[in-house]
């Protein structure tokens with residue numbers, strides 16, 4: 022593992038977490054494909070994804086981490102949604118909830134997640150496996166490119182779940198070639214081991230794996246973090262193409278607003294387990310309403326325009342076991358008022374399709 | 384706003400090389416196979432001035448960290464020199480140890496024996512990328528920050544030491560210092576930890592701090608705060624920096640000059656903002672084009688980045704211009720584009736000279752010869 026991590030000093034994914042992913046990934050893939058029926062055949066109902074009042078908490082020995090706390094979202098077919106926010110604000114937890122893979126000690130506490138008209142919070146693991154995961158919605162896990170199994174060739178890793186599911190070797194390998202092609206890799210690399218690939222190539226392999234069953238929704242969790250800028254732009258271009266060609270819905274998760282705006286038509290800004298602002302990319306950038314979004318945009322160093330003094334947000338996000346009362350951003354907000362410490366601001370529609378949760382707009 | 388008060392030259396690297404031998408099998412050695420090297424730093428020259436932030440920019444593996452480590456003598460230097468002008472007190476300690484000092488009071492960091500290097504560690508400090516990994520988790524902040532005081536025997540009493548630690552914590556705005564001094568690193572946020580790392584680096588009043596990706600692991604919302612701190616310290620205590628980053632946008636906010644590295648070489652160097660607004664080297668052009676300046680219009684088009692493929696291995700450096708396999712200009716020339724025939728011969732064969740193309744700007748590219 023340490024070998025593979027060389028060259029990714031940026032990666033904030035711990036080795037343990039990475040191993041956790043690799044083990045899980047394998048089990049999940051295996052389960053999916055072994056469960057038989059590969060046929061989709063559902064009737065499309067809009068919206069494709071609708072989340073209402075979702076709460077996902079981690080019940081740790083040291084307290085309850087309210088990682089996702091009353092989140093609502095919708096995603097239409099073919100739409101690209103960006104989720105941005107600081108480290109630890111609950112982005113990955115939200116994504117794990119959507120694919121039904123919240124790791125213990127986490128649990129969906131309440132709310133609903135409707136995918137194609139089915140509420141996955143009410144489905145058994147078996148049903149999710151059979152009908153949803155990887156077929157309707159798949160995920161490119163944060164750090165997964167560093168979690169490829171070092172002892173198997175790429176072909177074996179991409180094909181293994183298909184073989185286990187009863188595909189003939191010929192059929193599975195043919196599909197591997199197709200998949201690699203579709204992410205801009207020559208099928209020749211299927212004969213290599215992960216350590217023989219660059220970071221960008223490994224990320225493409227991981228993307229290919231998420232596409233195996235042609236899901237309607239692909240969640241990409243920090244798909245460019247720890248990659249060099251040139252490779253980053255190549256990966257973002259690839260995701261753009263995948264979205265355009267197949268009219269797939271993509272959810273791109275990143276702490277980097279720059280990366281998110283390369284893809285997203287709609288953006289949800291998360292802070293401390295909550296969505297504090299939601300709107301089109303234009304609304305978020307040209308008319309940010311929440312003080313957190315405003316400050317975040319002003320804090321980004323830019324390549325063009327005047328070099329003004331960069332702004333920053335003082336302090337740090339709260340501990341999600343003990344979030345402050347009222348507005349969770351209040352301790353860091355430059356517009357804070359009395360009421361902010363007492364009452365939680367609701368997420369309100371302030372112009373068409375543009376929501377913010379802030380007492381300034383009461 | 385940054386370039387007005389730059390002082391004298393304090394460091395000058397000349398044709399610095401750091402090659403790491405690649406471990407080869409016994410059989411290969413028997414067969415007399417040529418010894419292989421990672422050309423991590425492959426002959427670079429640059430200067431750093433007083434109160435200047437000099438930036439090394441480039442993709443992963445291009446040799447930025449190795450350059451920093453070479454200056455600090457944390458890796459063996461293959462060849463070249465690094466002429467440094469130490470502070471008065473360090474200089475007198477060096478003289479006492481019999482280190483050769485030139486008439487301008489300068490020393491060559493590369494040729495000083497490892498044993499006699501210690502006083503120089505007061506002048507040369509480093510801040511690492513990872514505020515989590517760079518501290519002993521069992522040390523309290525007072526120990527993390529105060530360690531260097533003991534190592535260099537800077538004070539004789541506990542009270543003096545305590546005072547120094549509090550003063551430096553104030554300086555990096557970990558205030559009130561009394562609140563932080565007895566905490567452990569895990570009791571601090573990422574930004575606070577990076578402040579501790581900076582405090583540790585500046586406590587002995589160094590001349591030059593090498594900051595290796597000091598903000599890349601911090602959230603955007605607090606990055607600017609740390610960058611401002613670097614700028615402030617430069618003004619207030621006259622520090623110079625070698626600031627290592629892969630992020631040109633960050634470089635634009637803190638750096639006076641930028642050197643763009645590719646596979647162990649500096650391919651372009653000049654005033655920071657000019658490099659970004661008017662890049663001349665094909666590689667710099669690609670780097671600038673790759674960075675998404677956040678703008679909702681971006682999603683409507685595929686981002687064109689003028690570069691081919693990925694970085695080759697630093698073991699087998701391409702001949703001639705090391706960038707030529709990835710260069711779109713060379714490629715167009717090969718494809719027969721008019722007026723570029725010269726490149727077809729030159730690029731894959733001859734290494735382009737690092738030429739001054741206008742005052743303060745150097746480029747290594749046959750297009751600008």
Ligand SMILES: Nc1ncnc2c1ncn2[C@@H]1O[C@H](COP(=O)(O)OP(=O)(O)OP(=O)(O)O)[C@@H](O)[C@H]1O
Pocket residue numbers: 079081086088106107108109110111112113114115124125126127163276341
């Ligand atoms: N397995 C777990 N057990 C306990 N707490 C967890 C677990 N996974 C995440 N958390 C906590 O839940 C919160 C949200 O974490 P999450 O990983 O969703 O954040 P994120 O926004 O994806 O952050 P990052 O940008 O660092 O990936 C954090 O406070 C985190 O510490």
Ligand SMILES: Nc1ncnc2c1ncn2[C@@H]1O[C@H](COP(=O)(O)OP(=O)(O)OP(=O)(O)O)[C@@H](O)[C@H]1O
Pocket residue numbers: 028029030403421422423424441442443444445446447448449450629697
């Ligand atoms: N101790 C070492 N032994 C062998 N090779 C090394 C050693 N340290 C670095 N290298 C190699 O030297 C080259 C330059 O590495 P260096 O760490 O300086 O790059 P960098 O520009 O700092 O990259 P990054 O942005 O990833 O930190 C790389 O190919 C690296 O693998």
Ligand code: SF4
Pocket residue numbers: 311312313348349350351352354355356357358361366378379380381
């Ligand atoms: S509710 Fe109050 S504290 Fe929260 S963002 Fe709005 S103004 Fe700031």
Ligand code: SF4
Pocket residue numbers: 664665666704705706707708710711712713726730735747748749750
């Ligand atoms: S010297 Fe030739 S190959 Fe190298 S960057 Fe210039 S044009 Fe491209």
Ligand SMILES: [Mg+2]
Pocket residue numbers: 112113114163242
């Ligand atoms: Mg995450």
Ligand SMILES: [Mg+2]
Pocket residue numbers: 030447448449595
């Ligand atoms: Mg480095």
